[in-house]
Amino acid sequence: MIEATVLVIDDDDDILLSARLFLKQHFSQVITCKSPKELNTLLSRNEVDIVLLDMNYQKGASGGREGLYWLDHILSIDKDYVVILMTAYGNVELAVQAIKKGAIDFILKPWENEKLFATLSSASRLRQSNKKVKKLEKIHSSLQKDINRQFENILGSSEPIQQLQNTLVKVAPTDANVLILGENGTGKQVFAYEVHKLSQRRNQIFMHVDLGSLNENLFESELFGYAKGAFTDAKDDKPGRFEMAEGGTIFLDEIGNLSLPLQAKLLSVIQNRTVNRLGESKDRKINVRLITATNMPLNEMVAKGTFRQDLLFRINTVELFLPALAERGQDILLLADHFLYAFNTKYHKSITTFDDKAQTMMLHYHWPGNVRELQHVVERAVIMSDGHQIGPNDLQLSQQKFGSTLTAQTNLGLEEMEKAMVQKAIDKHKGNISRAAADLGLTRAALYRRIEKFNL
Template identity: 80%
Template sequence: MIEANILVIDDDDDILLSARLFLKQHFKQVITCKSPKEINVLLSTNEIDIILLDMNYQKGASDGREGLYWLEHILSIDKDYIVILMTAYGNVELAVQAIKKGATDFILKPWENEKLFATLSAASKLRQSNRKVKKLEKIHSSMQKDMARSFEHVIGNADPIKKLQHTLIKVAPTDANVLILGENGTGKQVFAYELHKHSLRKQGTFMHVDLGSLNENLFESELFGYAKGAFTDAKEDKPGRFELAEGGTIFLDEIGNLSMALQSKLLSVIQNRTVTRLGESKERKINVRLITATNMPLNEMVGKGTFRQDLLFRINTVELLLPPLSHRGDDILLLAEHFLHSFSTKYHKNITQFEAKAAQALLNYQWPGNVRELQHVIERAVIMSDGLQIGMDDLQLSPQRFGGSATTIQSDMALEDMEKMMVQKAIEKHQGNISRASAELGLTRAALYRRIEKFNL
């Protein structure tokens, strides 16, 4: 039994009876009526999937004009209705005209039951497919709106941020490939979305792909798509992320994590502006704007032979270097107040400001996790606070990560010296275990290695 509701419209009682008797054996519901004038009422009171519509109703008529009229009427109500026209007068020109006006198929009377069933079965699959596409489009549209709401704007008055904003305004309207560099948590994804939002592609998709979390074996199928039968679980054709981003922007995050083999495949796509799905030989043209990001030193990696120089040339037509939060001065409080307002609203609290000591603590803290860490700290503080202000106890900041301490750090010590001391202490504490030391410092392993090299530790 096929889960589809069929509406049959014909002025011949015998046709309606034979259609109902045959089709009710195979379809969920079959509704019949003699006059197309009942269409409005029937469509408004029933969930109809397929309409089997006769083309002639007046006695002696055979030109099909009535059928074409009612076809247009049905599609004006909802262009997604599946309409199959039927007539006793075979006419190729009429069939072509009907298809051009939006009919899904055309069948002659008297029909063969097997052919009628095959036609309606195919139409039912098309209806289901169209519904899935429409649902996905709604979900996608909703996700894009939610994404636009959830992304924070680029907030800040520090000189480095102002320069980046100035560059962004110039670059966004172009299709230039942009490489965004910066430590974890500095806001690379926010800047990528900001580029998309101010581009000529802003109505298109913003497709974020985290290459760092993408299994190497899934790289091609996820980014380039696959054909049915390409591998064991490939039960249907599936477009990749590049195709899904058509007309929009694709943001490849953590591009420094790609192996040399995958870098080569990505380079080919960027150069040729085409993708080939797994299991196919056909090249498909793509029209996307490319933005990439990483916290890794790509120029150093090129020198060591772990990142392709030609790929670096392709992705960094324009390069944006995001500063760590500790270099942004009063932006820390500006961002903290923004997050405070946002999370107070989210958690239905009336917290309006920071106590003076808490505000000073935010400024003195080193923020190894950058803006992302600040966001998490403020969210946790809002959740835990019982008052109308955020105090020191609410922040729960780690004492080891302040820029000054009466027992261990001189007040006039340079920021770089303090950073070196903190790195050295963490490494000593964990007896050279980089994973544990980087976790304590709130850094990635790669970021810690860079500091070890920088300080000759």
């Protein structure tokens, strides 16, 4: 059974019956009609793959002009429709004219079943090929700005990151919906892509949609697509992001920004696993992995009535909460080294490292912008530095955004501040070195070195 919809148009009831009885044995759906005037309605309500079109409809007509007219009409709706013309009057010149106008073949009535099946089978393969090419073209156009984007691996050895990595290994191979929570700049997109890379869909598309920057009026057309003529500028059919992500993963960022009406529309798509393009009345099935993210408190929003509880239940089969950068201890230096290497290469610099004071300063800074701010700070430092090391002055960090220990001891040197942080962690955990080291984002050996260094 070939998965294709065949539309047969002929004014002869016997021809339609014969075509239906034979073709339904081989094709998933067969639609018949007596008049080509029904074309617009049938094509708008059904995803037709092949049109088998008679050439003559008026009594006594044999010239084929009507068939050529309706061929032009069908291809004006979508140039990728596959049309096969049929007639009881063999005419080589007419057949050549039909092929030139865009028909892919020409069949004489009465047909031989084997020849009809072979012709339609070939047409079905052509249609599927055209659809794949068209889909790839749309994807290329929509994702052009993202083609050179580099996704980093998840870097870090702190306890929160290790726990997240353990969860990813369990969750990613499934098709469970994932909700990623965290402050701006914590790397939600990087984690979403990591889920995709570890999933069974890794060889398919990863579609990122920033809902926070999406105009509310464009929400439906962008996500669900639109049909030609659906609105003034709709000059061609266009699949939405859900359709373009078919077989892959769609990542809806900043989902907390959606209004309640848009939440309802999204919920319907997630529940039914179908989309309805603007200007169409037919449902299109979708097969995508859903990942969402937000920095907003969705549970509080549900309590206030600004976020639908049923939508939250749908999207948070698994929740990943990303820690703020300031909570990741030594990961700060690991990420800083990663960005230093990247920007050294980009700007053709030869900066080898951050000096001790710069490292201590980065460890005590609050990083309100999280990983994104660290990246910008390192990039600026690489651009402005003239030496082979980055010092505290190169970082240009605001004194207003350091932790309470630093703020309360502004006259202390950087080493004294580090000593105070180590002592505070040891006191907090009542001398338990393992817990104090984990709190600071250090290994036990690294913490012991600092205890020895500061004579604690």
